Amino acid sequence: MNVAETSDDLRELRDTRPEVGAPLLEVDDLHTQFSTSRGIVRAVEGVSFTVNRGEVVAIVGESGSGKSVTALSIMRLLPRLTGKIPKGRIMFDGRSLLDLDDEQMRQIRGRDISMIFQEPMTSLNPILTIGLQIKEPLQIHLGMTDREAQDRSIELLQLVGITDPERRLDQYPHQVSGGMRQRVMIAIGLACNPKLIIADEPTTALDVTIQAQILELMKNLSRKLDIALIIITHNLGVVARYADRVLVMYAARVAEQGPAEAVFHNPRHPYSMGLLRSVPRLDRPRGGKLETIEGLPPNLADASAACRFAPRCPFRIAVCDQEPPLFVTDTGSLSRCHRHEEIASGKITWSAAGGAGLNFAANTEAPVLSVRNLTKNFAASGGLRRAVGMVRAVQDVSFSIYPGETLGLVGESGCGKTTVGRLILRLEEPTSGEIHFEGVNLSTASPAELKAMRRKVQVIFQDPYSSLNPRMTVGQIIGEPLHVYKIVDGGQVEARVAELLENVGLRPEMAERYPHQLSGGQRQRVGIARALAMEPSFIVCDEAVSALDVSIQGQIINLLEELQRKFKLAFLFIAHDLAVVRHISARVVVMYFGRIMEVADRDTIYGGSLHPYTKVLLDAAPVPDPTIEKQREPRLIKGELPSHLAPPTGCVFSTRCPQVSQECREVVPPLEEKRPGHFAACIKV
Amino acid sequence: MLRYTINRVLLMIPTLIGVAVLVFFLLRVVPGDIVEIKLRGDGGSVTQETIDMERKRLGLDRPLATQFGDWMVGMATLDFGNSMWTERPVVTEIAGRLELSFQVAIMATLVAVLLAIPMGTMAALFRDSWIDYTVRILTIGGLSIPSFWFGMLIMLTLLSLFNWLPPITFTPIYVDPVANLTQLIWPALAVGYRYCAVVARMIRSSLLEVMNEDYVRTARAKGVYERLVISRHALRNALLPAITVIGLEFTFLIGGLVVTEQVFNLNGIGQLFVQSVSRNDFTLIQGMVMLIAAFYVFVNLAIDLLYAVFDPRIRYNA
Numbered sequence A: 001m002n003v004a005e006t007s008d009d010l011r012e013l014r015d016t017r018p019e020v021g022a023p024l025l026e027v028d029d030l031h032t033q034f035s036t037s038r039g040i041v042r043a044v045e046g047v048s049f050t051v052n053r054g055e056v057v058a059i060v061g062e063s064g065s066g067k068s069v070t071a072l073s074i075m076r077l078l079p080r081l082t083g084k085i086p087k088g089r090i091m092f093d094g095r096s097l098l099d100l101d102d103e104q105m106r107q108i109r110g111r112d113i114s115m116i117f118q119e120p121m122t123s124l125n126p127i128l129t130i131g132l133q134i135k136e137p138l139q140i141h142l143g144m145t146d147r148e149a150q151d152r153s154i155e156l157l158q159l160v161g162i163t164d165p166e167r168r169l170d171q172y173p174h175q176v177s178g179g180m181r182q183r184v185m186i187a188i189g190l191a192c193n194p195k196l197i198i199a200d201e202p203t204t205a206l207d208v209t210i211q212a213q214i215l216e217l218m219k220n221l222s223r224k225l226d227i228a229l230i231i232i233t234h235n236l237g238v239v240a241r242y243a244d245r246v247l248v249m250y251a252a253r254v255a256e257q258g259p260a261e262a263v264f265h266n267p268r269h270p271y272s273m274g275l276l277r278s279v280p281r282l283d284r285p286r287g288g289k290l291e292t293i294e295g296l297p298p299n300l301a302d303a304s305a306a307c308r309f310a311p312r313c314p315f316r317i318a319v320c321d322q323e324p325p326l327f328v329t330d331t332g333s334l335s336r337c338h339r340h341e342e343i344a345s346g347k348i349t350w351s352a353a354g355g356a357g358l359n360f361a362a363n364t365e366a367p368v369l370s371v372r373n374l375t376k377n378f379a380a381s382g383g384l385r386r387a388v389g390m391v392r393a394v395q396d397v398s399f400s401i402y403p404g405e406t407l408g409l410v411g412e413s414g415c416g417k418t419t420v421g422r423l424i425l426r427l428e429e430p431t432s433g434e435i436h437f438e439g440v441n442l443s444t445a446s447p448a449e450l451k452a453m454r455r456k457v458q459v460i461f462q463d464p465y466s467s468l469n470p471r472m473t474v475g476q477i478i479g480e481p482l483h484v485y486k487i488v489d490g491g492q493v494e495a496r497v498a499e500l501l502e503n504v505g506l507r508p509e510m511a512e513r514y515p516h517q518l519s520g521g522q523r524q525r526v527g528i529a530r531a532l533a534m535e536p537s538f539i540v541c542d543e544a545v546s547a548l549d550v551s552i553q554g555q556i557i558n559l560l561e562e563l564q565r566k567f568k569l570a571f572l573f574i575a576h577d578l579a580v581v582r583h584i585s586a587r588v589v590v591m592y593f594g595r596i597m598e599v600a601d602r603d604t605i606y607g608g609s610l611h612p613y614t615k616v617l618l619d620a621a622p623v624p625d626p627t628i629e630k631q632r633e634p635r636l637i638k639g640e641l642p643s644h645l646a647p648p649t650g651c652v653f654s655t656r657c658p659q660v661s662q663e664c665r666e667v668v669p670p671l672e673e674k675r676p677g678h679f680a681a682c683i684k685v
Numbered sequence B: 001m002l003r004y005t006i007n008r009v010l011l012m013i014p015t016l017i018g019v020a021v022l023v024f025f026l027l028r029v030v031p032g033d034i035v036e037i038k039l040r041g042d043g044g045s046v047t048q049e050t051i052d053m054e055r056k057r058l059g060l061d062r063p064l065a066t067q068f069g070d071w072m073v074g075m076a077t078l079d080f081g082n083s084m085w086t087e088r089p090v091v092t093e094i095a096g097r098l099e100l101s102f103q104v105a106i107m108a109t110l111v112a113v114l115l116a117i118p119m120g121t122m123a124a125l126f127r128d129s130w131i132d133y134t135v136r137i138l139t140i141g142g143l144s145i146p147s148f149w150f151g152m153l154i155m156l157t158l159l160s161l162f163n164w165l166p167p168i169t170f171t172p173i174y175v176d177p178v179a180n181l182t183q184l185i186w187p188a189l190a191v192g193y194r195y196c197a198v199v200a201r202m203i204r205s206s207l208l209e210v211m212n213e214d215y216v217r218t219a220r221a222k223g224v225y226e227r228l229v230i231s232r233h234a235l236r237n238a239l240l241p242a243i244t245v246i247g248l249e250f251t252f253l254i255g256g257l258v259v260t261e262q263v264f265n266l267n268g269i270g271q272l273f274v275q276s277v278s279r280n281d282f283t284l285i286q287g288m289v290m291l292i293a294a295f296y297v298f299v300n301l302a303i304d305l306l307y308a309v310f311d312p313r314i315r316y317n318a
């Protein structure tokens, strides 16, 4: 049988473009571990891969699978006291990185290999100017004078698409937007013309349109300057669009690795198969239920001799009790699965989950919730108390939601989605406009009506951790509203809690646990159970699945849909992930800069949108299919969100719209019904 | 920034008026006044008539509101009145002692900060090594040992090892620097120990936190020299929270001096405070409380302004 364990084997199998010479980076059997109070955590075990000059390699996998630790090991930036590389070899450009002393390694960092981190908000030093932070590596590695470094910094900022670079050099990180900070990080990464850039989730914290700008920029620069790129991400669309080769990591090991096309079209490991099937996709017709990988990733502190994926694998057989080596498969990829040949021959396939009915509600009933001309302004304070302007967070927003229906609300960060949710929940008073819930106008409602409404309208937040009281057990968290609102008799609370836990797919014993003893997905389930306890008719889901891993996200989406059918719940599903919104919503509202741009039923929005902003937004989101992505011409939207202190006149999208003309800047286009049931706010359609 | 500063200074006025009201009326709620202590203090018998006359002379017989009004008007014209005991102006009484106390406070701060920065930094950088443990033990000592007790310890050590005691009479630094420093360094150490401990612990914990920040990792990933990573990227950020602690402890120091001056028999404002309280010398107590309150609000403003100087994210525009 064909097994590849070392990089010598890998070299044979490497993508054999004639022009590439010896690989730039060879990672061979890398093991990285951390000593923690709970024992040794083996964060990376036996990872081998190569990166050629100018090549783009992507590492994907769930949170905690060891992606970042692999990158930090290459940079030798592991925590000094706890992190250790007991075994492995890392060859970079002919030198063995693990054998260098600290000073030699320092000379390589930032000079030959640079790294871009996930969080642009915290990765730049808040008290040093942007200029100083770009000039630093230039002066240290290239011995430039201040003048030379200054000129080069300006050049770099222009290269990464920052306008008026001279002024930016004197600014501090907090004075520029997130997208701009990430560009600055890239400029720092490029400063000394490195041979390799490692980007750890470079765009995860950014909006789709900005994400597309940044990735396109990185790809072009790497082509132009022949820089190799390692992109770490959990977004399969990004991998499909940009990567030549992919490593799929699972629980500290490589599950499958190979050319992007092979892994995406013909995955040969059950985990990659599951991963590709559990994401909602924009490029395929919306199916019924999402297929998911059940269960949770293993704890890395427990050593196990079996296949790491076995506990969650539907194809598990006796031989899986032994750790499989990396097999060479028919597609040329490497798979750590004993049954890769059976997968290749199509003998075993991922069982397709039964297609569930779509959640279309007949809109003949009265809406549960309707919002009319909702507007919310915040005073923008410029320091101590004095207001320097006004943030028009929500402007003139109207929509209705019917019983049993999911209305999706999409838009980039800061567009007002969350504020709409908060206004509906009465966490915020509207500046003007009306909210009617089950026929009652909330601004004129009596206290009793408001109390009833508070019970029937619930919310599920993005961050399951911070929304649960850490000092209460799961049982207390879910039981609290039952007591407060006297929903069931005191004696029956426990039984009801158990029932609710079962509804959200948790075992009743979980009631004894505290939030920190649960995984992210389990916490989100607890959040859902708490909302259900109130027997609501309407739930606001504010980025309810955004913080979760792909496979867990699928589980939660399925759960929400199932509960919706069972209890005839209406959802307002606020999210920035277009594919997720498409999967779950019956109708979709697209917002930009406080205003509604377009409203239509799901298939119209995703299949025949009219508004330029919706088109741009859909275009910017890459789909997990390398063939489609590599043929697609990037249609990039320029610029960033306008400032609330100097809002655009006329159409709010006019500063970035590809079809803008003079008339657009004169009047605010009203939201008009362009076709039956399809509303858009644009004068050009 | 200037407008902010002016605003803050103006805001001090109501604060200080509040303090004035509080101290004035609290003093008078407590039974007994200076006249009784002055005339009957030694158990001698004095007629009620004499006492009333003395009260009248000091203006203590007038209605409280009038007395308060007079005092406030006086303060507005920077006249704090005369001590009821020595009859000398309050300002003169305080000024004579302030020099000494202020010098001790400054010396204590210098000693504390200059020792605390390297101590805290080293402890954080060599976390869990013997350096860290030494610093942690020393600083726990600083927090738990009362400064007067530490002062007595110093005195005893000096006496038993060198058979020497610092002089009691104060020599200003411009008269004889050596004599001045050998006298004041000991009380400065006694009160500075706690100060140093607090600041060193603050720096240690904030540096440990900052060393885990993403931007420190970025700096290392850029290939910045480790020395520079610490001094430019980490320490500067870590010192920000220390500014607050340094300022607040500085104001506490004045309180600590009351006891320490007794131990070292120094004639500073700490001792003056004790004296004036035991004599019920209303005007003097009031003057000193106002001085400390004003000092406190000024230091607080200074902390906020310093913060804005070192942290570009903070800009006050009122």
Ligand SMILES: Nc1ncnc2c1ncn2[C@@H]1O[C@H](COP(=O)(O)OP(=O)(O)OP(=O)(O)O)[C@@H](O)[C@H]1O
Pocket: A034, A035, A036, A041, A042, A043, A061, A062, A063, A064, A065, A066, A067, A068, A069, A070, A079, A082, A083, A234, A300
């Ligand atoms: N400093 C550390 N000390 C102890 N354990 C660590 C440390 N850093 C990472 N780990 C552990 O190593 C494992 C791999 O972490 P890593 O950060 O590489 O995951 P990741 O794949 O990058 O995940 P994410 O997508 O969340 O960034 C995790 O179990 C993590 O808890």
Ligand code: SF4
Pocket: A269, A270, A271, A307, A308, A309, A310, A311, A313, A314, A315, A316, A317, A319, A320, A324, A336, A337, A338, A339
């Ligand atoms: S080796 Fe077995 S358990 Fe592991 S992925 Fe393959 S089939 Fe599943």
Ligand code: SF4
Pocket: A611, A612, A613, A651, A652, A653, A654, A655, A657, A658, A659, A660, A661, A664, A669, A681, A682, A683, A684
């Ligand atoms: S109104 Fe004009 S600027 Fe606005 S979206 Fe339409 S074309 Fe673009």
Ligand SMILES: [Mg+2]
Pocket: A067, A068, A069, A200
């Ligand atoms: Mg990571």
